[in-house]
Amino acid sequence: MNTVVKIENLVKRYKELVAVDHMNLAIEQGEIFGLLGPNGSGKSTIINCLLSLTSYDKGEITVFGEKMRADNYSVKGRIGVVLQNVAVFDELTVYENIDYFCSLYIKDKAKRKELVKEAIAFVGLEDFVKFYPKKLSGGLLRRLNIACGIAHKPELIIFDEPTVAVDPQSRNKILEGIQELNRQGATVIYTSHYMEEVEQICSRIAIIDKGQLVATGTKEELKSMIQTGETIRVEVPEMTDEVLFGLEKLSHVLSVEYNEGLATIKCSGGRHNVLHVLEYLNNTETSFGRVFAEQPTLNDVFLEITGKELRDEVQ
Amino acid sequence: MVYYLYRVKRLFRNKILFFWSIIFPLVLATFFKLAFSAITEKDWGFDTIAVAVTTEEGSTPDEMLISFLEEMKNEDQAFFEVTETDPETADRMLSEKEVTAVIVVGEETVIKLRENGLDSTVVKTVIDGYLQSKDIFMEAAVTGKLAQVTEAFSDEMETLAVREFKGASKDPLIQYFQALIAMASLYGAMYGLMNSNELNTKANTADVAARRLASPMKKIPTVLADVAAAFTIQYVQFLIIIAYYLLVLKVDFGTINGWLFLGGAAYSLFGVLIGYCIGSVVRQKENIQNALMMGTVMFSSFLAGLMVGGLRITIELSAPIVNRINPATLIADSMQALCIMRDMDRFATCMIGILIWCVALIVVSVLAMGFRQMAEGRRVKNV
Numbered sequence: 001m002n003t004v005v006k007i008e009n010l011v012k013r014y015k016e017l018v019a020v021d022h023m024n025l026a027i028e029q030g031e032i033f034g035l036l037g038p039n040g041s042g043k044s045t046i047i048n049c050l051l052s053l054t055s056y057d058k059g060e061i062t063v064f065g066e067k068m069r070a071d072n073y074s075v076k077g078r079i080g081v082v083l084q085n086v087a088v089f090d091e092l093t094v095y096e097n098i099d100y101f102c103s104l105y106i107k108d109k110a111k112r113k114e115l116v117k118e119a120i121a122f123v124g125l126e127d128f129v130k131f132y133p134k135k136l137s138g139g140l141l142r143r144l145n146i147a148c149g150i151a152h153k154p155e156l157i158i159f160d161e162p163t164v165a166v167d168p169q170s171r172n173k174i175l176e177g178i179q180e181l182n183r184q185g186a187t188v189i190y191t192s193h194y195m196e197e198v199e200q201i202c203s204r205i206a207i208i209d210k211g212q213l214v215a216t217g218t219k220e221e222l223k224s225m226i227q228t229g230e231t232i233r234v235e236v237p238e239m240t241d242e243v244l245f246g247l248e249k250l251s252h253v254l255s256v257e258y259n260e261g262l263a264t265i266k267c268s269g270g271r272h273n274v275l276h277v278l279e280y281l282n283n284t285e286t287s288f289g290r291v292f293a294e295q296p297t298l299n300d301v302f303l304e305i306t307g308k309e310l311r312d313e314v315q
Numbered sequence: 316m317v318y319y320l321y322r323v324k325r326l327f328r329n330k331i332l333f334f335w336s337i338i339f340p341l342v343l344a345t346f347f348k349l350a351f352s353a354i355t356e357k358d359w360g361f362d363t364i365a366v367a368v369t370t371e372e373g374s375t376p377d378e379m380l381i382s383f384l385e386e387m388k389n390e391d392q393a394f395f396e397v398t399e400t401d402p403e404t405a406d407r408m409l410s411e412k413e414v415t416a417v418i419v420v421g422e423e424t425v426i427k428l429r430e431n432g433l434d435s436t437v438v439k440t441v442i443d444g445y446l447q448s449k450d451i452f453m454e455a456a457v458t459g460k461l462a463q464v465t466e467a468f469s470d471e472m473e474t475l476a477v478r479e480f481k482g483a484s485k486d487p488l489i490q491y492f493q494a495l496i497a498m499a500s501l502y503g504a505m506y507g508l509m510n511s512n513e514l515n516t517k518a519n520t521a522d523v524a525a526r527r528l529a530s531p532m533k534k535i536p537t538v539l540a541d542v543a544a545a546f547t548i549q550y551v552q553f554l555i556i557i558a559y560y561l562l563v564l565k566v567d568f569g570t571i572n573g574w575l576f577l578g579g580a581a582y583s584l585f586g587v588l589i590g591y592c593i594g595s596v597v598r599q600k601e602n603i604q605n606a607l608m609m610g611t612v613m614f615s616s617f618l619a620g621l622m623v624g625g626l627r628i629t630i631e632l633s634a635p636i637v638n639r640i641n642p643a644t645l646i647a648d649s650m651q652a653l654c655i656m657r658d659m660d661r662f663a664t665c666m667i668g669i670l671i672w673c674v675a676l677i678v679v680s681v682l683a684m685g686f687r688q689m690a691e692g693r694r695v696k697n698v
Contacts, residue, residue: 051529073531081529087522091328092321103317104530148526 002029003062004156004187005050010059012045012211019045020056021211027189027204032182034202035191036298042211043191044084047160050189051081063156077105080154080186084161086145088133095120095129098147105152119151123177139170146174150181157181158189163197175201195298205298209306223296226304227254229269231296232277235289236263243284250276318537322510322544332505337552340499341559344492348564351488364434365396365414367405371421380420383445394441418442428632435628440656489655490620490627490647492566497646498616499556500582504608506545507590511680512601514538542587549583569654574662578653581669582646588676589642595683612643619643645669 005027012020020042027033035043048054050061052070061068063075088097098116106112120126123143133141142162150157159178163171179201182188192198198205199219207214207222215222229252239258247256247265252273254266267273274293281288326332366384370376376399384395398405398414405417409429416438417427426442428435513524514537527537557579560566593608618641620626627644630637638644649665652658 048525051525053525053528070528071533073533076529077531079529081526083522083525085522087526089325089523091325096321096324100317100321101526101530103321104527104532109317 002065003027004029004031004064005189006060006062007046007050008060008062010046010049010056010061012042012049012054012056019211020049023059023208023211023213025206025213025216027187029187030182030185031204032178032188032190032202034198034205035189035208036193036195036198036205036302037208037214038193041193041208043193043208044160045211046208047158047189047191051076051079051158077152078155080149080152080157082146082149082157082159082162084164086133086141088141088144088148090133093130093132094125094136094144094147097133097144098151101148102151105154115151115153119147122150122180123147124173138165139167139173142166142170142174146177150186154186156187156189158191160191161193162190163192163194171197195302199298207298207302207305209302214305215301219298222298222301226296226301227268228266228296228300228304230267230273231294231300232265232267232274233292233294234263234265234277234281235261235291236281236286237261237289239263239286243281243286246284247277247280250280252276318532319540319544322541323547326506326509326544326548329509332509335505336499336502336549337555340495340502340556344495344556344560344564344566347488347491347495348566351491363393363396364416364438365398366438367398367400367408367414367417369400369402369405369417369419371402371419374421377420377424379449380418380424380445384441394437426632428628439628439631489566489568490651492560492568493647493650494616494619494621494627494643496553496556496560496650497582497619497643498612498621500549500553500579500646501586501589501612501615501643503545503549503583503586504590504593504612506549507542507587507592508594508604508608509590510538510541510545510587511591511594512604513541542584542591545587545590546580546584549587550580553579553583568650570657571654574653574659575650578646578649578662578666581666581673585642585646585669585673585676588673588680592676592680592683595680615641615643619647639668642669642672645672 003026005025007023007025010020010023011018023042023046025046035046037043045054049056050063050068052068052072063072064078066072066075068075089100092100095116098119099112102112102116102119106115120129123146125140125143125147128136128140133144136144146159146162157178162178163174166174175197178188178190190198190202202219204216204218205222206216215225217225236258244256244258244263247253247263252267252269254268256266257264265273265277274291278288278291368377368381368384381397381399384397385393398408400408402419405414405419406427408414409417409427412429415429415434418438419425419427424442424446426439428438513527514534554576557568557575561568561571589611590608593604593611597604597607617623618626618630618637621643627638627647630641630644638648645665645668649662649669652661652665
């Protein structure tokens, strides 16, 4: 596999704040690489450094084997960018916006026309080509934003939180579109603070917190890094301390929490954890209601490594 | 080219910019015309201008000046009715509006004007011309070229006299309209500022700027295309405004020739570059930039006489350097020189002033952008 992006020892400071702290990443060709972290963790700063939109204090960034600089136009021509905020011109129609941004990369008029047509079809804006952005709904605007970033068929596409403030239906379309682009051969860097999205589409994930790389790997690799293998939630109307201590002593049980009639039992990766827990409750004549068993999520990974919830940070 | 065409399209379709740079000047001009049309029709007419000449105590009367003023004629009608009198009487005549101006001959010849207006402009221009030539005349006496210079002197004075009125506008409101065109031209700064900010990743348009800067488009051609597009729009608007004044409002602009259109190109570029410079130097929030830009344009236009007619003359008499450097005055003065006075020297002087401004604005903008890039570049170290 070819390394498309290599970030070595990257440091970016904003006065006293270290936004990116000795970051090392390698993104391989054909991947959908997720940058997952709470707001303010440094994801967008990494992207800005990668695109040479901002300077950095230390480190080196290589893209397609070449050192990335603001004047490395040949490399820039192979990258597409879809930013968090919709970056289009209100004074141009849907078609004109896509054609304008495509013209920054493609000079040949006939080729550009073809590419713009394909991009419009890809995001499903055929019925809106003559519309001005202000006439489009939020979801359609997002699609236009994506079309402007991918019309020139880039080999590397960077999506910086493209689904923020998007309705679930449009979000799914966007995620499907990204996977389709990847199938067509594009390497994708996808930043988000929505762990479900990252888990859904990314082949490899880097978890970032406070500008530092917390962990990197496939979702399975990340989940295997933590002790929690399964989380069991049981509705228990009443639970004595004795039962609680007894649950904690069961093999594979890592921790037990009891709050407002819900027992949350974290277990290591052993088999039949649910069975053992329910057997114990039966034996102690503890009545219980519904039972839920979940595999660990990236939130569990984030929680166990950083000691805080990814979701909390999102709020 | 595609980039330029889209830029033109975008600027043209921007309703806010369109309003301020074209609709607003047209509405304001219409308002001026409607409000002052009665004055225009009633008050204009070439009359002999009454002036008093007095001599400071201890100084010798300037007989040459008196003869010169009395000799100036427009066909058979005298330009000036000259009254020689003592300083007190002269001041009384000025305050009682018996004369338009008092010329005080002394160690330094001083002009006291009753009020601003075309008559005052004429008196000041003629006396300035006379004093300039007088210096040469006196110098010639020292160098022994008196006869030669005397002949040239007579010709020059005659030319000056004719020039003052030949082709002159009969519309006393012309100064307002000139200041209005100056203001409209300087509103090109809005286009310049908008262009500049679209390459600024810290502005409100940061995402668009980021998308453009992430593309393989080189910065210099991008900036040049942006400037060219802004200039195109601004120049077209200049032409529309001129056409509206001449054809719809029937403003008598004086002599219209090709130089005005060349001048219009310079005014348009001047406005655009002011915006670029503000955008490049002041990397603050856009509302601060806009406030600074609008403040600059309006204050400059105020000094050029947009709100107070004849302020230009007052400034000319008290602080002429302000008129030499104020952007709106340079534009308005160049139009005055070209269309009203038909004074190509003065027109050229104004255009040189505008050119110097343009060069300075480009240099400052480039330096501001360059310094920022250098500062950014220095921070990228490979360790």
